[in-house]
Amino acid sequence: MVYELIELGDQTGRAALPPRMQALSSEAGEIWDRCQARREFRGFVAADYEEIYQVLVQLQGRVANVLEWGSGLGVITIMASSLGFDACGIEIESQLVDLSRGLAERYGPQARFATGNFIPDDYEWSPEYGDGDFRTASEAASGYEELDMELRDFDLVYAYPWPNEQPMYRDIMQQCGGRNSLYLDYDAREGAILRRFGRRP
Secondary structure: OOEEEEOOOOOOOOOOOOHHHHHHHHHHHHHHHHHOOOHHHOOOOOOOHHHHHHHHHHHEOOEOEEEEEOOOOOHHHHHHHHOOOEEEEEEOOHHHHHHHHHHHHHHOOOOEEEEOEOOOOOOOOOHHHOOOOOOOOOOOOEOHHHHOOOHHHOOEEEEOOOHHHHHHHHHHHHHHOOOOOEEEEEEOOOEEEEEEEOOOO
């Protein structure tokens, strides 16, 4: 797998989230506290919203649209929308999509969400990238049709994959992403990492 690592600016001494985005993060935390025992929250893990927000700030003027894979409560998508990106999220749990849309009404009404699978229909999984025992569901209908877009249409894709799924997510970008698309993922140990993949010939 071939990719180019894109250096991110120094995150030390970064500014705090703007008050409106702090309120969004707090409300999402309250939803989690209230609903975490529900089935649809079983696979939900929140990233470091402040760190990802700061990366998005750095990318203003460099990308126009953003897609969040497995958007959960939609916080990153809404933050991207608040920064002026055309921001979309795809989430397989319809109840989480409903909650995302409610948050978007209050904090980022331009953010769009689709219910479905973020793995493109034309992606060909290879055992080289894992044993297939993934938490990411792949049987649901694609979410791209609801957005009327394809993965290759997005300038930036953000995801917070389970550790054993990181190679698969990167392979999806290499197979199906746009030729100049960027892929931003979050790792609890390493933080945010930005890559550019060249599509396979």
